[in-house]
Amino acid sequence: MQTPKTHSLMIDIDEVLGEHVAAFRPYAARAVGADVEDLYDNPDWDFEAWFGDSGIDWRDVHDAAIRDGMLLIMDPRPGAVETVQELYQHYKIVICTSRTPDPVSVSDTVDWLNNHQIYYNDLLFTSDKSVVDVSWRIDDSLHQIKAFASKGQKFVIWDAPYNQVAIGPRVRSWDDVAKVFIPSSLMVVG
Numbered sequence: 001m002q003t004p005k006t007h008s009l010m011i012d013i014d015e016v017l018g019e020h021v022a023a024f025r026p027y028a029a030r031a032v033g034a035d036v037e038d039l040y041d042n043p044d045w046d047f048e049a050w051f052g053d054s055g056i057d058w059r060d061v062h063d064a065a066i067r068d069g070m071l072l073i074m075d076p077r078p079g080a081v082e083t084v085q086e087l088y089q090h091y092k093i094v095i096c097t098s099r100t101p102d103p104v105s106v107s108d109t110v111d112w113l114n115n116h117q118i119y120y121n122d123l124l125f126t127s128d129k130s131v132v133d134v135s136w137r138i139d140d141s142l143h144q145i146k147a148f149a150s151k152g153q154k155f156v157i158w159d160a161p162y163n164q165v166a167i168g169p170r171v172r173s174w175d176d177v178a179k180v181f182i183p184s185s186l187m188v189v190g
């Protein structure tokens, strides 16, 4: 069945399209004087687990990392580029991030998407993604997921340790995303 492109799909960037935690890990390790290997893969969304009682505010380190170009060197998740290129043939793709829309962040986000040939129709920066009118949403952020749920919006949870309390369909890879959203599966999700 041909999927009408009237369906829209909102996709988060950090931890969904790209490996944000992995990109930030070396910066965090340097800041707290730890080996990169000592910082486990998936801290809470706010990175407090890495910084603990160091007295260092992770936000300052994160801001410095962004100024250093972290958003440009972040790796896409395996299969993300190819799957979004395929989804683009069938859906209006809305890339949506809660990154602070400062000049470096915006510029590097646009460049990262273009560098990796991640196709999209719209790119939005907003702290409250539930204000965006789309058919479906893919996100890992617990507070965004809660907002979607509270408004009865359709979403798929990108599985992460910090969103386990959320109730809803989950994906753990871009293969999973393809299985859910490719046209032959539209009857399942539509």
Ligand SMILES: [Mg+2]
Pocket: 012, 013, 014, 015, 016, 139, 140, 141
């Ligand atoms: Mg995210």
